[in-house]
Amino acid sequence: MSETTTTNTTASATTTEALRERALKLDAADPLADRRELFALDDGVYLDGNSLGALPAHVPARVQDVLTRQWGELRIRSWEESGWWTAPERIGDRIAPLVGAAAGQIVVGDSTSVNVFKAVVAAARIAGEGRDEILVDATTFPTDGYIAASAARLTGHRIVPVAPADVPAALGPRAAVVLLNQVDYRSGRLHDLPGLTAAVHAAGAVAVWDLCHSAGALPVGLDEHGVDLAVGCTYKYLNGGPGSPAYLYVAERHQAAFDSPLPGWNSHADPFGMTPDYAPADGSARGRVGTPDIVSMLTLEAALDAWDGVEVDAVRAKSLALTDFFLECVEAYVPAGRVTSVTPAAHAERGSQVALRCDDAESVMRRLIERGVVGDLRRPDVLRFGFTPLYVGFADAERAARVLAEVLAETAGA
Template sequence: MSDTAAVPGGATVSDPEGLAARAASLDAADPLAAVRDRFVLDDATVYLDGNSLGALTAGVLPRLADVVTREWGELRIRSWEESGWWTAPERIGDRIAPLVGAAPGQIVVGDSTSVNVFKALVAAVRMAPAGRTEILVDAATFPTDGYIAAAAARLTGHTVRPVPAAEIGAAAGPLTAAALVNHVDYRTGRLHDLAGTTAALHAAGALAVWDLCHSAGALPVALDADGVDLAVGCTYKYLNGGPGSPAYLYVRRELQPRFDSPLPGWNSHAEPFGMAPGYEPAQGAPRGRVGTPEILSLLALDAALDAWDGVTTEGVRAKSLGLTDFFLDCTAVLVPAGRVESVTPAAHAERGSQVSLRCAGAAEVMRELTARGVVGDFRRPDVLRFGFTPLYTRYADALRAARVLADVIEGTA
């Protein structure tokens, strides 16, 4: 971004006062502006940590009150059938499906992201051609994915080979069984080539497992169209499901009959209430289930997904890029030169929905930002991370965050 920022209408600004007019103009023209009212937010805080925990939606509290007082309190065990508890993992999975470019019947919601990564990766290795001995893992992956990959490798007799995400497609070869790749790098916000990497893995005879935690709900994902084999994602970030809300598992329809879960629980049995001593897997997405669904958090997620009514991922992506562009422009104008450096790619095709800035004393800077009402987060050793959730973040919020950041930086000079 340059110090001179374009303003709608063709003018330019290189002064701090002009940024306010630009923010007001962008907010006035924002087609998603009214969606902010679906969330419990206040104007005292600029919340830029939705890439870690999404904001509470207005419909969650009344829905949970009904679940607790009526469905649990009055109907009790009858709610497994009468309130649809038993089928909730697949029903809510079908609600998530359009947000990740999947047809119905391929996503089940339940368990944590870590558990679903384990299920997906072990199942992928078991489906790979015989004689393949390695699992490729994004070298900069979120630590849990690396831990799980190592455990999956020990279990299946494979080895793990870390490779930069952008090079995984080229690195795949005749020994590669599967690769586990993050769609968006959690630290830098770099967006990786899902379609191209998946195609390259398939050309090498390997399976593609994608972690969508930092992309689903922030940008379009095309799991079906791009031929992804398996994918996992959390629901408490851009999907706003709440702290600890259950994750989801996608298994491409053609692979479902071969999906061999390393955690074959009673919920994924063909006849869960048959209580047979031998395991026979269910058909379709329910194969990804393990134990009893987390009903309270699952139904909180269900209510949170109402915020997506009438919203397209294309519209979300357009606003995400607009917000991150504007924030970068604001920091270029307002923050003293040389004090922060963006480690998030400038190219739209390579950017998720966050801006990560390298900054001396980043931990203390983020503490002071939070104290002044601008909430982002800090990643060691020196990264300030700001997540822009298009459903509720405003351009005025981006400007205020940059102004407060500039004040804090100047105060630490």
């Protein structure tokens, strides 16, 4: 991974004023600017939507209806009258356009970790006998690695850690499954989903993608690029709320062969038959397990209203413009040598966050948050700033870089 170290000294007043004016002009021309009004925000700068998205302002009233009317008054009748039973597939169909999938291929429920387990085990079973390797992104979020290792023990496979760029060379006749992240959670590097998926298929293996840091930030193209299985969370760029349910994508061509390691009554062909033998339901419902978390699920459904009328291509365009502008401001403002960008400069390799390496990152992030600029930290030395195009503006990016420079200048030599 190439790294670019900032070289400019602290910016002059003229430079600062010019960047502030540009930010205002960019915000005025932003076609997504009106989306900001849909969210409950304070006067700070919230750049941690890649960990927890902001609250859409209309959601509390919708949740209140779920609690007081649907649960409080209708009670058990809400499974039919309020559509609780069909929520996992219904909400999956609302997420589908955001990740480039046709309806009927996404089911919402459980956590990302649980869905990774379902996907990896099912993928190993789809790949069939004679293939005993599960290739795993060596830089993956730790839980994905833990889950893949458990799946390997269960299925008699072995884990092969590999850097995403090295996947094509590592693929061989024993490869069964390849589990990759579309965007690296530390650096924000965007991996080549189309190219890597094609390489996996050429080797006869099954591709499983983790979309936690890409869904809602950039076009994914699951159907277009022939992805087999995918999982993702909904509490980051999709703003579903803390711990909101994750989702599982099973390409239509694999649904009949999808053999979940967690069969439950909710995924049974006749769930109320209560028979001792398991018969899987048709379609994406095979990804269900037990009774869904209705309150959290319907909170997510309400939050997705913020996406009505939004094109993902417009989100991607703003994301790239925001991160470009933030990096420009960092280069102009930050004292020389204090931070190093580990986020790729090339648009084709960048997600929707900027990661800066900083020797005293923990102290710096604490001070930033005290001053109203909220990012987060990945130990030992990475400051992460997530840019959520639905509610982050260019003035936010300029202010964040300026405050970062002030903090770094104050802590120089400390």
